[in-house]
Amino acid sequence: MERILSVAQMRAADAYTIENLGIPERTLMERAGEAVAEEIKKRFKGGRILFVCGKGNNGGDGMVAAKLLRTVHGFSVFVLKLAAEGAEKLDFDYDIVVDCIFGTGLSREVTGEMKRVIEKINEKNCFKISVDIPSGLNGDSGIPCGVAVKADLTISVQEYKTGHFLNDGKDYCGKIVNKDIGIAVFEEDFARRLEDKDMGRFFPERAQNSNKGTYGSAALVGGSKEYFGSVLLSANALAALKTGAGYAHLCVPDSLFALYAGRVPELITHAFSDENGFLKYSEQDLAKIVSCKAVAFGMGCGVREETYKIAEYLLKNHKGVLVLDADALNSLAKYGISALKESASDVVITPHVKEFSRLTGLTVEEIKNDMIGAAKDFAKEYGVNVLLKSSVSVLAGKNGVILNTTGNSGMAKGGSGDVLSGAIAGIAARGFSAFDAAAAGAYLCGRAADCALKEQNEYTLTPSETIAHFAKAIDGFGE
Numbered sequence: 415m416e417r418i419l420s421v422a423q424m425r426a427a428d429a430y431t432i433e434n435l436g437i438p439e440r441t442l443m444e445r446a447g448e449a450v451a452e453e454i455k456k457r458f459k460g461g462r463i464l465f466v467c468g469k470g471n472n473g474g475d476g477m478v479a480a481k482l483l484r485t486v487h488g489f490s491v492f493v494l495k496l497a498a499e500g501a502e503k504l505d506f507d508y509d510i511v512v513d514c515i516f517g518t519g520l521s522r523e524v525t526g527e528m529k530r531v532i533e534k535i536n537e538k539n540c541f542k543i544s545v546d547i548p549s550g551l552n553g554d555s556g557i558p559c560g561v562a563v564k565a566d567l568t569i570s571v572q573e574y575k576t577g578h579f580l581n582d583g584k585d586y587c588g589k590i591v592n593k594d595i596g597i598a599v600f601e602e603d604f605a606r607r608l609e610d611k612d613m614g615r616f617f618p619e620r621a622q623n624s625n626k627g628t629y630g631s632a633a634l635v636g637g638s639k640e641y642f643g644s645v646l647l648s649a650n651a652l653a654a655l656k657t658g659a660g661y662a663h664l665c666v667p668d669s670l671f672a673l674y675a676g677r678v679p680e681l682i683t684h685a686f687s688d689e690n691g692f693l694k695y696s697e698q699d700l701a702k703i704v705s706c707k708a709v710a711f712g713m714g715c716g717v718r719e720e721t722y723k724i725a726e727y728l729l730k731n732h733k734g735v736l737v738l739d740a741d742a743l744n745s746l747a748k749y750g751i752s753a754l755k756e757s758a759s760d761v762v763i764t765p766h767v768k769e770f771s772r773l774t775g776l777t778v779e780e781i782k783n784d785m786i787g788a789a790k791d792f793a794k795e796y797g798v799n800v801l802l803k804s805s806v807s808v809l810a811g812k813n814g815v816i817l818n819t820t821g822n823s824g825m826a827k828g829g830s831g832d833v834l835s836g837a838i839a840g841i842a843a844r845g846f847s848a849f850d851a852a853a854a855g856a857y858l859c860g861r862a863a864d865c866a867l868k869e870q871n872e873y874t875l876t877p878s879e880t881i882a883h884f885a886k887a888i889d890g891f892g893e
Contacts, residue, residue: 415606418574421553447478449593461509468515469497476514513544513563518553523560556583572597579806605815614892616854626660630843633663633703639691641714644832656884657840695723708735708842710835712742722749729757735842739835747772754796762799762848811849820860824875862887
């Protein structure tokens with residue numbers, strides 16, 4: 415797994431390295447400049463390069479890199495020192511512009527001359543590189559401070575920062591490469607992200623001497639006359655076929671049973687009590703599935719008191735992994751979120767930002783400004799794992815924080831969350847905790863969607879096509 419630090423954690427690591435390890439700040443600046451120069455030299459054979467340097471350490475890194483590229487590597491390099499001169503050099507043509515204006519610590523809105531400089535950089539028809547982070551992008555939230563450089567490449571110094579990925583981070587950073595310059599990270603409470611090599615443990619080689627009972631059972635409970643496709647996507651995607659659960663139970667309203675029966679013959683389909691095309695609370699029905707290792711509930715159920723009662727029953731009586739999604743969460747928000755505190759299950763909730771706003775009472779803007787903090791606070795207060803879904807999702811729980819950076823904008827379509835819920839349940843059925851199953855499920859769905867882009871594009875990609883590429887994604891794990 416790779417570390418992803420907050421601005422405060424990176425600042426503390428800098429201070430520790432300088433004050434406790436005795437490495438001078440100037441030495442770190444020289445190392446950063448050397449790393450930037452080496453990365454540019456590796457990628458480009460020549461061309462006119464303009465370094466736009468601010469007055470802080472980020473500008474100092476750029477000055478070192480510019481000097482090395484000019485004097486050692488023979489590049490045609492120009493430098494614009496914003497503290498000492500105007501922005502006239504930006505009026506000329508360059509092949510590459512290197513942004514070294516602000517570092518990761520910027521939190522105020524960019525205005526005045528600096529705003530004009532960033533806008534002129536963005537207008538230029540050339541390759542744009544940002545050192546550490548695009549200037550104007552908040553290093554924690556990934557939200558532009560009014561305006562930010564739109565980079566093609568970001569050369570991160572020492573550690574990835576949360577702002578590289580969250581919210582608009584990926585759109586502004588372009589491709590991100592990280593360069594180690596010897597800064598010591600001594601804390602452990604940082605976010606991480608999985609890599610392909612980390613996923614092997616979730617999909618090990620299966621023993622030939624095994625049977626369906628070896629791999630556990632998952633139940634997918636949901637659907638209604640309004641959203642009858644949601645739960646089918648979940649069950650088809652994961653629990654039954656694609657993540658290795660031995661049994662998959664599909665539990666739907668009785669009046670819709672004919673729509674589901676036989677659609678995916680590998681599923682064990684149950685007709686649950688029905689009220690006008692919606693699930694009705696029935697202890698007799700729910701008792702059939704509480705022994706399953708994993709249950710996913712809420713997909714397409716409708717926001718209703720009956721949905722709340724089913725969620726409450728599962729929380730109190732199911733002792734495996736319980737995935738609560740969609741209308742289960744909206745119903746808890748409406749009828750009583752305190753039910754989460756009484757859970758016997760290992761719970762993961764999978765809200766998108768708007769659903770999380772309903773659960774927490776925070777505004778969407780407040781959540782986006784501190785996605786990690788909001789998820790951590792809720793997880794701690796209610797004793798659950800939170801997978802806060804967005805373009806980069808935040809998983810928070812007792813095992814820490816993981817950012818899922820796989821996936822693409824083709825997943826921004828109805829049904830992607832339903833597939834994810836099924837993925838988590840299918841992995842959990844094989845014995846993984848809610849936290850681990852959520853981390854692996856999110857990574858798998860994103861990686862499969864990325865694999866699908868070799869045949870689709872981000873407009874044509876559908877959740878079903880993501881499912882179809884699970885095998886290809888899994889084949890690449892552990893490498």
